[in-house]
Amino acid sequence: MTKRSSRLDDAARAGWLYYVAGNTQDQIAVKLGVSRQSAQRLVSLARSEGLVRVQIDHPIANCLELADALRDRFKLKFVDVVPTDPGSESTITGVAESASAEMERWLRREQPVLIAVGTGRTLKAAVELLPRMDCRQHRVVSLTGNIAPDGSAAYYNVVFTMSDSVNVRSFPMPLPVIATTSSEREMLHAQAMIRPTLALADKAEVTFVGIGDFSNDAPLYVDGFITAAELKALQKAGAVGEIVGWSFDSEGKMIRDITNDRVASAPIPPRETSLVIAAAKGPRKLPGIRGAIHGGLINALITDEDTAAKLLG
Amino acid sequence: MTKRSSRLDDAARAGWLYYVAGNTQDQIAVKLGVSRQSAQRLVSLARSEGLVRVQIDHPIANCLELADALRDRFKLKFVDVVPTDPGSESTITGVAESASAEMERWLRREQPVLIAVGTGRTLKAAVELLPRMDCRQHRVVSLTGNIAPDGSAAYYNVVFTMSDSVNVRSFPMPLPVIATTSSEREMLHAQAMIRPTLALADKAEVTFVGIGDFSNDAPLYVDGFITAAELKALQKAGAVGEIVGWSFDSEGKMIRDITNDRVASAPIPPRETSLVIAAAKGPRKLPGIRGAIHGGLINALITDEDTAAKLLG
DNA sequence: TATGCTCATGGGCATTTATTCGGCCATTGC
DNA sequence: GCAATGGCCGAATAAATGCCCATGAGCATA
Numbered sequence: 001m002t003k004r005s006s007r008l009d010d011a012a013r014a015g016w017l018y019y020v021a022g023n024t025q026d027q028i029a030v031k032l033g034v035s036r037q038s039a040q041r042l043v044s045l046a047r048s049e050g051l052v053r054v055q056i057d058h059p060i061a062n063c064l065e066l067a068d069a070l071r072d073r074f075k076l077k078f079v080d081v082v083p084t085d086p087g088s089e090s091t092i093t094g095v096a097e098s099a100s101a102e103m104e105r106w107l108r109r110e111q112p113v114l115i116a117v118g119t120g121r122t123l124k125a126a127v128e129l130l131p132r133m134d135c136r137q138h139r140v141v142s143l144t145g146n147i148a149p150d151g152s153a154a155y156y157n158v159v160f161t162m163s164d165s166v167n168v169r170s171f172p173m174p175l176p177v178i179a180t181t182s183s184e185r186e187m188l189h190a191q192a193m194i195r196p197t198l199a200l201a202d203k204a205e206v207t208f209v210g211i212g213d214f215s216n217d218a219p220l221y222v223d224g225f226i227t228a229a230e231l232k233a234l235q236k237a238g239a240v241g242e243i244v245g246w247s248f249d250s251e252g253k254m255i256r257d258i259t260n261d262r263v264a265s266a267p268i269p270p271r272e273t274s275l276v277i278a279a280a281k282g283p284r285k286l287p288g289i290r291g292a293i294h295g296g297l298i299n300a301l302i303t304d305e306d307t308a309a310k311l312l313g
Numbered sequence: 314m315t316k317r318s319s320r321l322d323d324a325a326r327a328g329w330l331y332y333v334a335g336n337t338q339d340q341i342a343v344k345l346g347v348s349r350q351s352a353q354r355l356v357s358l359a360r361s362e363g364l365v366r367v368q369i370d371h372p373i374a375n376c377l378e379l380a381d382a383l384r385d386r387f388k389l390k391f392v393d394v395v396p397t398d399p400g401s402e403s404t405i406t407g408v409a410e411s412a413s414a415e416m417e418r419w420l421r422r423e424q425p426v427l428i429a430v431g432t433g434r435t436l437k438a439a440v441e442l443l444p445r446m447d448c449r450q451h452r453v454v455s456l457t458g459n460i461a462p463d464g465s466a467a468y469y470n471v472v473f474t475m476s477d478s479v480n481v482r483s484f485p486m487p488l489p490v491i492a493t494t495s496s497e498r499e500m501l502h503a504q505a506m507i508r509p510t511l512a513l514a515d516k517a518e519v520t521f522v523g524i525g526d527f528s529n530d531a532p533l534y535v536d537g538f539i540t541a542a543e544l545k546a547l548q549k550a551g552a553v554g555e556i557v558g559w560s561f562d563s564e565g566k567m568i569r570d571i572t573n574d575r576v577a578s579a580p581i582p583p584r585e586t587s588l589v590i591a592a593a594k595g596p597r598k599l600p601g602i603r604g605a606i607h608g609g610l611i612n613a614l615i616t617d618e619d620t621a622a623k624l625l626g
Numbered sequence: 627t628a629t630g631c632t633c634a635t636g637g638g639c640a641t642t643t644a645t646t647c648g649g650c651c652a653t654t655g656c
Numbered sequence: 657g658c659a660a661t662g663g664c665c666g667a668a669t670a671a672a673t674g675c676c677c678a679t680g681a682g683c684a685t686a
Contacts, residue, residue, distance in 0.1 A: 008371070009371070009373050011371075012369055012371035012372075012373040012374060013373055013377065015369050015371075016369045016373070016374050016377045017377070019367040019369070020367055020369065020374075020377070021377070021381070024641085024642065024643090025642070025643065026641095026642080033414070033417075033418055033421075035665075035666065036642095036643095036666095037644095037665070037666060037667085038664085038665075038666090040642095040643065040644070040645095041664085041665090043643090044643095044644080046369070050370070051369055051370050051371050052367065052368075052369060052370075053367070053368045053369075053370055054332040054333060054365060054366070054367050054368075055333075055365075055366050056325050056328050056329045056332070056333065056359070056364055056365060056366075057363065057364050057365070057366050058321060058322075058324075058325035058328075058359075058362075058364040059325075060322050060325050060326055060329075061322050062322075082329075083326055083329045083330070083334075085330055085334040085336065085344075086344050087340075087344065088334060093333065093334050093335075094329075094333065094334065097333055131368075131370040132370060337671085337672065337673090338672070338673065339671095339672075347635090348635070348636055348637095349636085349672095349673090350635070350636055350637080350674095350675095351634080351635070351636080353672095353673065353674065353675095354634085354635090356673090357673095357674080
């Protein structure tokens, strides 16, 4: 414990000296009384542990224009467009940072806020980027179940990840993501422990969700929430995207039956009362993003330049 | 105008690709269609224009900020701020470790160093934390006498404590801390055995001292070096702190007479030629620390977060 | 048109940083 | 008690970065 935390302490020191004070790793080594290599390791540790937070404090003209255009065209309440890293395959760099920053802005408020969160890789990454903070005044409610198909804790459920660094009253959803039958779903939702959480989700002031695609590597399928057959059926029925398990088509209309009659997630909070922010980018997700926008499933978007341009084009 | 802002735009983009997306400057050059050198210039421009904001998300970061601010504000040559241990009443935990580490750094040098040491609980604790080491090349000279008022060895004299673990040529000061009269002090200082040691102290390259306070539990009084009446007189004369027996006021000015005309310690080594490091923390010592800094009695400081914040506030 | 100025550019090189490798030490499990 | 394992360290080396300089374009002025 002492050992480990003192190592992180040193890493933070090294990171500060390097990134803030602008020391070279040699100087850091001298100041910390370690070898140059160790200093290098500490600096790199500081980065990989997320101790170092970098943000660019300058709106890039093109991103701003795209954001404005998107907001205008699709009557969105909030849009952020981050630069595209050409050639990078990652579907999260950039949007994760931006989503994290936006989340932080809400969490920093004095006034209590009720925040709903979905699930997914992007959101998980965003939440992991949050700095340590104390926000007992806020509440965070999960829209989706935290139980994976095999009974374990769903990996990409973010409420627990958030509590690692942020002290906030959290309301996980002790449910599977997709129930076995429609009636089982009803039964689960009727439970005394679940109903208040569902009610809470309905009243969220701001909601953060990811958007899942329906390619053959659809996250719902890869993570084992739906079967290959169900995936096929959904694709055939025109599913292009999915938010906390709710599948929809290119018009943003919910797909009837197949899985939607068994999705145990809370409904997406009403767009009239909640700012529903989707964080997603990339060609694979493009149809889903488009659908979600057209169907009014979301009213705010964090994406990247490329995707923004394609949405407008 | 457009030119300049588009250049900043590019800088922001380059900075984003570099710091957020983790590209190398080579990759950025390709993506932005410029030469590697230009990419480097853009990244460096982004930093120098303050487009890049780096934060370290760790409690230690605050300490480093405070240290920086102190060094700046008070033109100190070296400052270390250790985390405050909330709830710990001890006036030494933290600073002792840091002082010890700093001392060790000096002792580890290959080149011979002349080190002067003061006295006090903090310093004693620091010296006790030193690992066993062999440093025959160095010399350590005590600034204060090692004879307590009752004739015994002064308990908080650290030169002997140091020799327990560190093999170094040491020069104790076989004197009382405060002589009975001013002329006795002169006589003692004139001794053939003392003069070289005093001369040595004057040439110290680095000096470690504690700072004593002048509350009713002032260490000088508690340890019997001054009487209750003298303590009162000193308090009345505005004494807020004391370094190796030399009492000073909130401006760092030496208190005239009372005891200072009889202090047998060596003068504090000249700040022009010696790094004079004070290790002290806590509310009781705050006025003394402040005085010592303002009067330029010291040019380096090891303290804790709380104290640092109060010094700056 | 010539001149002088500023400034971005890319080449070359020194410095700094990242990575890889082999060895050492402590812990773990047999 | 002893070998396997994993983590950490330093050395060597490869990669990336920072800096200086000569160059030339763009532009204002003589």
